[in-house]
Amino acid sequence: MASDGPRGDPLAGVPLLTERTVVPGERWIHSAGFNVGPDLASTGRVDSELDDLRLLSDAGARVAVLSHQGSHRDGSATALDHIAAYLSRRLDRPVRYVPENASDAAVEEARRLRPGEIALFGNTRHHAGEERGDDDLARRFALLGDRVAVGGFSKAHRAHASNTGLLRRLPGYAARSLVTDVRFMAPWCGTGSPGPSAAVLGGRKKEKTCVGLVHALRTCRLVVPGGVVLNTVLRALGHEIGASDTGSHPEECLDAARTALRTGGRARLHVPTTVRAAPVDGRRITGAAFPVAVADGVPPGHAIVDFVLEPWAARMLAGMSRTVVAGTPSRYLDGHRGSCDAILSALAAAPGRTLLLGGDTVAELPWDGPVSTGGGSALHLLSTGTCAVLDALRDNAARPGRDASHT
Template structure:
């Protein structure tokens, strides 16, 4: 992770404060890939977070032409993936009229109404096959639409697409306010962190976070493993996990990661006790047993109270926390108890100025939002794959391209 952050520092990426935007069209890559039901946006979080960038561009005399994707149309026009349906929510969040442009040709030959509009939104960029192919000719057509490029979509920065990578190399480029905030927060948590550093990684499968775990044991001082992944590590120790979610074919890998942690001086924290039940449902009858004492006919669905206490005591020693994934099946009470308790403890430490806490990933954000903890963390990343790849120590093409 330090290596990845060093690469970003070396690019010396610019911000909106570094470029003259007066009288210029600013091609602004944003992520407004929001959930929609029956034509209505049901969660405006991603829209709300681009408002500062759009407002600043306009305040500096620029005209934002927003470029975004919606879903995965795979280079074809798919009516239900049109960005037109997000225009009302976008206009409401911005407090401005948003002129929707249906085609690239329409952007190349703007109407008088488009010329007069404060904010333009181009139709789903992934309707064009040249986008995901990172096609140079397509990127050149996009570049011809404006004078400056601004990337405010950190969540798409791990994709080398035309609107995230190639376009940044064709125009004066900078990071938008959200991208800037993401990079600064991650640099503080991962690039040059205050130590000790604790990483909390949860989720279902070791196989999906193998690169992450392998990288973290080299970079952090303490690694908490929760969720279904913890079951795989318990099984690797020869402990019974019953019918729990567990990748028994990954136990050798789990042992290898544990051995690597010993060599690097990273302390791995696994559950001491667990919450078990016969079925996963809201309010299911459950009990707490020692880790490894799960009967063959039951499932481990959460970390137990002793485990929570152990994590909290370790967290008291930490100065930086990086959180990705829940500790249990948080969607169903009471199996959200461990996640909720540890999140509350982290927020208390943040509020007291004792901890820098950065979290990211879909399940993580959902879990922290349910408890109200998200707003009290130092930073919450809305990026899923990009946040994960950053934690894995990988270079993100969309960030690297901003260095010119």
């Protein structure tokens, strides 16, 4: 997705960890984005933050790491002991795991850290208040240290207690991993890059519709929706979609899609003539997929699992100089790969660049080109030129005498 922004340097006014002298014995909280399950299937989000932890530890800081995995809403948040073990191996130093993070016992564990020691505290999403940005929870988190190094680009668009909440209470700095990801996105954000642009939007998260679709219809030449985005678009256009997945915020996404379609833009929207549907029980596919004409509607008890890319869209994709793929367009891991194969084949023939966004997208699709594991954050940065965490860091920097011990 090529943006008509950002409006200036997205890091302007953001204090950087690399420009701050870390004094031995200082108590730091590292706000990370280690959203990786116990199988450690894709560790890119963890690996990107290793150098930040080394920097703090080698300088003699006492480091309390806060991170998330899964969600409190659906009960998928797990313990993070697997991450602590992985960090210990990769950093070649012990990383202690403390299962709690907001209790008096957790605060005491943080205070007992010695210079250079690192401890990973419990999953922040074990608390309902984390994703709400609860100020009291942020106050408890803030007792684990005296200043914050903010990494985790993948959650930089989230106003959560463990990032923007901490920045309301403690002096904060952008860690190198965050800065690297933001700078990596810069060529995809600006208006100076020549040629037309396209966005392929899939997956299940609401920002793919509420941010990605809304913005892409205004700024791109071609938009190809898939996954929940396609299901929402078809529903907004009045088509029957049966039991197709509409994500965790269906009405919010539907309203956003209707508004975006009504206001229009310069993009040509790909609405497939044919989708592939299969019988489902919830999200579980229970039978073979078959073609369904969109005009006929998807029958009850069946869900869209794939779609047929129109030849004209394949030709347009092949001619694009910039394309962003944010979210897997189909139920790829379930074997429904027609649209993905067609899209990736067209993009392989494109003369320019393609960028894959999002941890799931990068893990699922066979692609060896540029990637960013910060799906939602990247969409927000492309769309607006900033993210919630960058805004919070700028506000933090503007506070008088915010870090009196800065040397």
